[in-house]
Amino acid sequence: MIPGPRGRFQQRGEDSIAEKYSQSSPHFDILISPRTVGLMWFYSQLPTQGLEPMRRIFGFLLAISVISGLVPQVLLAQDVAAKAAPLSLADLIEKVEPSCVRVDVTQRDGRAIGSGFVVRQGDWVVTNYHVVAGSTKGEVSFADGTKGEIEGYLALDKRRDVAVLKVKLAKLREPLNLSALRPRKGESAVAIGAPRGLSFTASEGIIGAVRTGAELREFGNDADGTWLQISVPISAGSSGGPLLNLSGEVVGANTASLATAQNVNFAISAADIGLVLDQAAKNKVESLTKIEPQPSSRPTRGPMPGSPTETPAETVVVKLPAERRFGHKYKIGKEVDEFDKITWLRTMWIPLRHNDARLKTCGLRIGVPYDETGPAPAIIWELGVTSSSFAFLGGNARRFQLLLDDKSVELSEPKHKGDILPGLGAGCSERMTSIIRLDAFAELVKAKVVKVRLGTLEFTLGNEELECFRELAANLPTGSTTAGDTQFHVERYPLEDDPTAPTAIVKVAKAKAAKQRELEAKAAERSAEFRRWSSADGNFTVEAQLIKVDGANVQLKRKDNGKELTVPSAALGKADQEFLASLREKAEP
Structure with missing residues (x-):
């Protein structure tokens, strides 16, 4: 930096401007180029007497330099600040979801589900290589229900686990932009994908670290490029979905999980995706059938979400009630979701007994999705109330617990929202939604009495309510399902050994x-x-x-x-x- 006669000057390139204004700073520094600084220094050294024509010439050049250098840089700073303005989570999802896809492919040994997002040309889709490896055909689905056939691929990078697909669409889609800046450790990030086939699911977390391919190779992954270690929850089916910053820019593609650790996930960086996109621009479309299948043992890739060959660290046998006549008056509904190719089993809203005068009504319902491979590894619980005012249940920090005969179960990550709940009556309605693992649910249905506790509120589930839950469990398919590093093997009790059945029926x-x-x-x-x-x-x-x-x-x-x-x-x-x-x-x- 060259000092002038008065004051101080900051010398910054475009990268430093973008970095400064990515924080949406409300003020602007004066940014002056080295050329302008040099002219100002030279101008200050000219004698004040005898060289007036030369001073006027240099004064004119100096003015032109300041205007030509200062204005574009200030405009650039303003533009970067506007583009980097963070969005609320709801606005972010609403903005990017129309450009996100679910990827369904038919493979030589079955079918696979993944995720992806639209880029550049409006009919290009980025996903993971391992999602389409060994495929013979496939299609993508958008959140509005429209579908597009995968014509083939334009570029592949196996070691970065990136595939660029060409999709046949009735109209082009708005592409997502890749971030020009690498995210910093601690920055918030959002993933959108189809974990376990649940399409267009959003989850959030932070950037935990930035890793090299060499670091991942220490875990047996044949990886190149730059990888973002994230705490954003992802599961099988999330592979290839976008990882976004809070401005809606793609910072990576969700790719891998470390099965031996808690919530240690990885996304290939946007910079590496950009390299594969540049290669795609030079190529013609090739058939999916030319993509080599992954080795059946997957010795190099490790635990990739979406892979049917993931090896769980733990296997849990879950035994559900036998089919029989159940003693309750509640209804259980079955909903087939053709779009997501899953079936939902849900109970009706079951009224709960309570003695809180502030509540008009209070109810509970549970549900679980499943497909031909087996049930999901968790049961969704919804506690709903109608009262005279909102915020009765409190915020998301409230503890949601189930008290069984001799132990308690903590339901994870309760989410609170206010809405209208059909079946609970008129008034201000709220609900708290949470999940319980499948093995914990199997233990719950064997209990004689269960108490539901949310903060200081407490409700009792008697035998009739539990019989409804037992019938739902008895209607779930058997098979295997995986959550993280745990595989659940679902079986059914023989009726003569069923601990949930009445004594007379067992006899x-x-x-x-x-x-x-x-x-x-x-x-x-x-x-x-x-x-x-x-x-x-x-x-x-x-x-x-x-x-x-x-x-x-x-x-x-x-x-x-x-x-x-x-x-x-x-x-x-x-x-x-x-x-x-x-x-x-x-x-x-």
Whole structure:
């Protein structure tokens, strides 16, 4: 910096201007270029007598330099400040959501779900490489319900886990802008994606660190580029969705989670995405079928969200009630969401008993989404009230607890909002929404009495309300589901061992099971005996032991030489047909 005759001057380039005004500072510094500073210094050294023409010339040049240098820089600073103005979370989501997509692809070994966002040309979509690896076809879906077929890809970068897709759209979409500035540690960030298939879900957190590909390679990931370590929650299905700053600019694409840590997630940086986009501009569209599938063991990528081969660190067996007649008066509804390809099971609003005169009504309902792979790993709880004024339930910081027979369960991250809740009556309505893990819910339905506590409010769930919850649990599909580093293996109790069933029902079920076992043992003894088998026309007989019935055929083992033979069931005589029928009979008490 060159000092002038009076005052001090700041020398800044465009990067420093952008950095200064990205904080939306309400004032403007005077920014003067080195050229202007040099002219001012030279002008100050000219003698005041005898060189008036030269002083006038340099004075004119100085004025031109100040105007040409100062005005564009101030305008640039104002422009940067306007663009970087932070939005409220609701405004941010409303602004960017129309440019976000859910990605559904058909792979050689099944189907996969991911996320993405529109860039540059209005029909380009950025997602993760691992989302489309091994795909044969796919489509993207927008929040307004419109869909577009994926024509192919324009560029791929496996080590940065970026894919640029070309999508067939009826009209071009507004692209999202990539941030020119790398976010700083501690800055807020928002992710939009389809975790577990729940499309256009928004979540927020902070930038925890900025990492290099070399640092990620220490965890077994074959990574290049710059990676943002984030506390923003993401799950399988979030892969490829945008990570945004509070101005609505893309700072990264959500990509990976560290399964052995708590909420340690990663996004590939916007700068790296930009490199792949530059390559895409030079390429033609290629078929998805040319993208190599990921290795089945995924030895290099580690725990990527959306990958069907993620290895959980813990497996939890969850046992749900058996199907039976349940004793309650409440309704359970099933809603099929064709857009998200999931089904919701929800209870009606169940009135809760309370003694608080300020409440007009109070109710609770629960719900859980599931698909063909199994239920989601958490149950959504909603506590709703109508009262004479809003803010009765309080803010999001209120503790939401369930008190079971001998322990308590803390519901995570309660969210408060005021709205109109059908089924709760007229008045000012509010609700508090939270979640409970699937294994905790399985324990809850075995309890005799459950108390719901929100702050100082307390409500009691009796057997009738719990029977409603048990019926919802009994209607959930079995299978496996994953949350973070935990895999839940969902099974169903046999009715005779179901701890939630009434004693009389269990007693009858045990008698049936004992009878069934007895008949099965006798059938096994009979089938193990050697007997004479004959064909329907009487031309063939053999003494043999029944090995198994395989569809329309029976497999026999000859007594004379020990060889096995297969005979069509329809070709056997009447006595053999009746013998087989007796083995197929179901046990009855």
